[in-house]
Amino acid sequence: MVFSQQKRASAPALDDDILSALRAGLHGALILPRDPDFDAARQVFNAMIDRRPLAIARCADTTDVVTAVNFARHHGLPVSVRSGGHGVAGHCVCHDGLMIDLSSMKGIVVDPDRRVTFAQPGLRLGEFILATERYGLVSPTGTVSDTGLAGLTLGAGYGWLNGKYGLAIDNLVGAEVVTADGRVLHASADEHPDLFWALRGGSGNFGIVTSFELRLHPVSQVLGGMLIYPFPRAGEVLRFYREIAAAAPDELTLYAALLTAPDGNQVVGIVPCWCGSLEEGERVLAPIRAFGPPLADLIQPMPYSTMNTLTDEVIPSGFRHYWKQNLLRELSDDAIDTIIDHVTRVVSPRTVVLIDHVHGAARRVAPTATAFPHRDAPHGLVMLSMWDDPANDEANIHWTRELAAATRPFATGGAYVNEAWDEKPGAAFGVNYERLVTIKNRYDPANLFRHNTNIAPTANA
Numbered sequence: 001m002v003f004s005q006q007k008r009a010s011a012p013a014l015d016d017d018i019l020s021a022l023r024a025g026l027h028g029a030l031i032l033p034r035d036p037d038f039d040a041a042r043q044v045f046n047a048m049i050d051r052r053p054l055a056i057a058r059c060a061d062t063t064d065v066v067t068a069v070n071f072a073r074h075h076g077l078p079v080s081v082r083s084g085g086h087g088v089a090g091h092c093v094c095h096d097g098l099m100i101d102l103s104s105m106k107g108i109v110v111d112p113d114r115r116v117t118f119a120q121p122g123l124r125l126g127e128f129i130l131a132t133e134r135y136g137l138v139s140p141t142g143t144v145s146d147t148g149l150a151g152l153t154l155g156a157g158y159g160w161l162n163g164k165y166g167l168a169i170d171n172l173v174g175a176e177v178v179t180a181d182g183r184v185l186h187a188s189a190d191e192h193p194d195l196f197w198a199l200r201g202g203s204g205n206f207g208i209v210t211s212f213e214l215r216l217h218p219v220s221q222v223l224g225g226m227l228i229y230p231f232p233r234a235g236e237v238l239r240f241y242r243e244i245a246a247a248a249p250d251e252l253t254l255y256a257a258l259l260t261a262p263d264g265n266q267v268v269g270i271v272p273c274w275c276g277s278l279e280e281g282e283r284v285l286a287p288i289r290a291f292g293p294p295l296a297d298l299i300q301p302m303p304y305s306t307m308n309t310l311t312d313e314v315i316p317s318g319f320r321h322y323w324k325q326n327l328l329r330e331l332s333d334d335a336i337d338t339i340i341d342h343v344t345r346v347v348s349p350r351t352v353v354l355i356d357h358v359h360g361a362a363r364r365v366a367p368t369a370t371a372f373p374h375r376d377a378p379h380g381l382v383m384l385s386m387w388d389d390p391a392n393d394e395a396n397i398h399w400t401r402e403l404a405a406a407t408r409p410f411a412t413g414g415a416y417v418n419e420a421w422d423e424k425p426g427a428a429f430g431v432n433y434e435r436l437v438t439i440k441n442r443y444d445p446a447n448l449f450r451h452n453t454n455i456a457p458t459a460n461a
């Protein structure tokens with residue numbers, strides 16, 4: 001199955017002289033279909049995505065981004081924006097357009113005195129965390145080290161520290177943005193505050209962010225790891241998980257996962273991360289570790305950067321992926337039983353069903369304070385279907401959609417834009433949608449940035 005949400009328009013003609021002029025204007029590289037590295041450059045995390053841009057502008061700096069945006073606008077080319085390439089729907093690569101590739105822009109400056117960092121969009125989470133952790137400081141991001149900082153931050157950014165320090169967007173204090181008309185703006189609470197509001201959850205709709213200014217917090221060692229239980233006990237484990245997650249102090253964020261172990265047996269896991277003092281963490285986690293007992297208790301003190309690599313091998317790059325997500329109103333008994341029943345019939349042993357945990361500081365922000373509206377859901381149910389044989393596409397997609405449909409009665413109806421595949425913009429942006437349309441009209445009335453969960457402007461309608 002070729003899975004592409006993008007219709008192929010007829011490709012605009014770009015002759016060699018035009019492309020040579022673009023190449024000459026870039027400090028970075030212009031990669032064309034005839035170049036040997038073209039196929040590697042258009043490849044993204046999800047092997048289901050197979051799109052061929054007309055050209056890939058691998059930008060070296062903000063000036064290159066301006067050049068690429070102006071070129072695409074001038075020639076009427078579709079634009080896609082790539083940072084870490086982990087958006088599972090593959091919006092970052094377009095057919096027959098210009099892919100603006102920021103993956104080489106990995107600069108980072110840490111100001112330990114002001115506790116802020118200025119980070120470029122090509123950084124992966126692992127690179128970003130290691131650079132700030134040297135100062136005993138980190139900013140909340142996600143849970144897998146290979147994920148791109150840029151896409152994750154612009155969508156919201158759920159991760160191990162959200163209970164104590166909020167989502168990634170709650171720590172964004174400023175951004176350098178190249179807008180659709182080629183201007184370079186600085187957005188913050190004081191400058192272009194409407195744009196700044198929209199960037200915090202509006203995903204890639206408003207411009208290309210070339211620098212993220214993020215707040216840092218003093219975290220180095222955390223107490224984390226995984227507790228693993230046999231699958232037949234999944235019902236009681238998930239009910240226990242629900243209780244401990246509901247009572248968790250801000251320092252403790254806990255995910256649960258249903259997956260297949262390398263020996264072929266299904267298991268259920270609880271993954272805690274405690275970011276307060278280690279002594280207190282040992283005390284808080286003791287009754288959790290005593291439950292069971294688990295098949296394995298892998299909890300130990302570790303650097304925060306290590307915590308962010310623990311699940312790397314569970315969700316690797318290069319497989320075929322189809323993901324759905326439901327934001328749960330609560331993890332009711334019926335929801336738990338429905339999830340477990342469906343997981344017993346999982347198609348691929350690589351598939352993971354994850355229950356994330358959004359609480360504390362992340363929930364104390366009003367739904368309209370940033371563009372990300374889903375502050376009310378305590379858990380997201382993330383259905384991460386993974387397999388390698390294209391012959392199994394249909395069976396895996398069908399299984400995922402069935403689980404999504406079966407658990408919809410327990411959900412808010414909203415969708416987290418960073419884990420959305422084919423969800424509607426109204427579900428992703430909810431109560432903030434109309435305000436986002438107004439801001440889109442102001443900054444991108446011609447919808448240059450439309451390869452995303454798109455907020456369609458009405459200015460030119």
Ligand SMILES: Cc1cc2nc3c(=O)[nH]c(=O)nc-3n(C[C@H](O)[C@H](O)[C@H](O)COP(=O)(O)OP(=O)(O)OC[C@H]3O[C@@H](n4cnc5c(N)ncnc54)[C@H](O)[C@@H]3O)c2cc1C
Pocket residue numbers: 045081082083084085086087088090091092093102121141142143144147148149150151152153154155156157158159203204205207208209210315316418419451452
């Ligand atoms: C293995 C894995 C683990 C994940 N774990 C988490 C997690 O723990 N928490 C969480 O919240 N999410 C998580 N996600 C989801 C993740 O946040 C999104 O996939 C996100 O889009 C990844 O960003 P990226 O830069 O790698 O992606 P890309 O595919 O490069 O970008 C995704 C989209 O973001 C926009 N975009 C990217 N860069 C820019 C930019 N500089 N300026 C403007 N727009 C831009 C574009 O619209 C682009 O299509 C995970 C995803 C994967 C694949």
